[in-house]
Amino acid sequence: MSMIELTVNQRAVQAVAEPRTNLADFVRDKLDLTGTHLGCEHGVCGACTVLLDGVPARSCITYAVACEGAEVTTIEGLDEDAVTSELRAAFTREHALQCGYCTPGMLVSARDLVLRLPEADERAIRVGLSGNLCRCTGYVGIVRAVQSVIEARRARDIAPEPGGERKILGPVGSGRTVRTGADKAERISPASSKQASTEALSSVDAFPDFTPAAVLTQQFSVAHSPEQVFAMFGDIAAVASCLPGASLTAPPNPERVEGAIRVRLGPIAATFSGLARVERNAADMSGRIVGIGNDQRSRSSTQGEIRYRLVPIEQGAATRVDLSIGYTLTGMLAQVGRPGLVRDLAARLIAEFAANLDRRLSGTSPAAPADLSGMSLVSGLLRARITRWFTRFSSRKDGAA
Structure with missing residues (x-):
């Protein structure tokens, strides 16, 4: 790059x-x-x-x-x-x-x-x-x-x-x-040069706005107040520890977060190294994370943003987190990044993140950090889809009878 x-x-x-x-x-x-x-x-x-x-x-x-x-x-x-x-x-x-x-x-x-x-x-x-x-x-x-x-x-x-x-x-x-x-x-050094790519990303001091190629909306709930969750989201290192496959490569601050996320989909392994900026609005308990990253092995690049808003539920004793995830992916991984598959994988990833977040807010340690394994996510996805297929087949068979 x-x-x-x-x-x-x-x-x-x-x-x-x-x-x-x-x-x-x-x-x-x-x-x-x-x-x-x-x-x-x-x-x-x-x-x-x-x-x-x-x-x-x-x-x-x-x-x-x-x-x-x-x-x-x-x-x-x-x-x-x-x-x-x-x-x-x-x-x-x-x-x-x-x-x-x-x-x-x-x-x-x-x-x-x-x-x-x-x-x-x-x-x-x-x-x-x-x-x-x-x-x-x-x-x-x-x-x-x-x-x-x-x-x-x-x-x-x-x-x-x-x-x-x-x-x-x-x-x-x-x-x-x-x-x-x-x-x-x-x-124009070769894209396989990891050092050149890291230096190029490190020289970025601004994150230009972009129009995402795809936008996903998700939400999850945790049994803690919005104030607790918002304070937790302000701890960048703690949030990274809850995200499967994520790690920080330099001391973080809101204006500049350097890190990586490891992904494995069967024989395809990717490590996206990148930069991000964190924005927070305490008035309405919302925030935005925007960043860029690339993987040298697959020669793939991504730009993305995550917008979140914390909504009190159960009379303020719990929190619903509304998420909007926009991304643009180019390179080899874009060929396997079908919107339906990405949407289902994102849902499973967010479920793991929510579970780890709840553990940390409860005072227990999150699950041990691991690569974002597509095989474990896909296996659950396939089971869910097979169940839906059998349900549809059974309903059609009953209707025909």
Whole structure:
């Protein structure tokens, strides 16, 4: 994993990415900028076109780590751009879009032509857009739209920019300031280097907000007052000791918690090392934990947040803990992280956490810490599902009789 810093839509971004992650996946998965579309993923169709240092580039064949220090503009970053606004209106007027899948990349490329071409020459426009494929329109409306914008701007005495926004000859992005070769080698060190990954995560001093790919809601109850539970949740080390597979790797504080969680699912073993920040609100006894982590062996990464609220029950003698768990998982483990399975595993994990929490609040020691074993969780899950299947089968059989 590598920590990269770049500017996306005029906003400074710092995030962890695998060396093999392309720029399209980076802006879509890490930054939730899904206006950048993926089509062929071979740099042919142009649906993924973005601006890299002001120049159109195929983001599906551009590595994110190669964009260190660059300025990236996606279609979302052109909302207030004057040329793009004119093009959007012209695309609508000339019926230049149907399904719209190619449109973001088409607009980015068309904007470059509007800036550079001295006149609305149809052949030059068709050549300039030849790297953006559309399976719907036949291109006639698209070409007319671009022509109309060029003609209107030239009629208003807006001169063309022969180089567009290009600052230097050479490959896209070659004009930006880069670090030394040694620094570059360090940035794109192999993902198998645990030390590099740890250093990258350790350098994170802010946890950007994100939109979780999945959100789970759970709740459990403990026979202790909300005040006791809230005080317990303020002891980070104590909470970690109640969570199966979790451990702290440095002295914790609310602004920065360094730790790891070990997971084993049959032959798959993973250790997610990461960082978290803890937020608490004593007024309504709620809190939030947000963090990031990665596993070197499976080359998987995750971002997540846990929101909790303590609700008094039994006249304040007991507490119901309402949880909202949001997460995004990428890499090999994402292939086995089916939402239904994750939901059931989370329920079993929370049940173990609740039991350990109750033991600690009662003055007894939690169960001995162990890896989060998927086999023990899955066995219970399978038993529950088999029971449900037999129940459904029996009910259908009785109904048929």
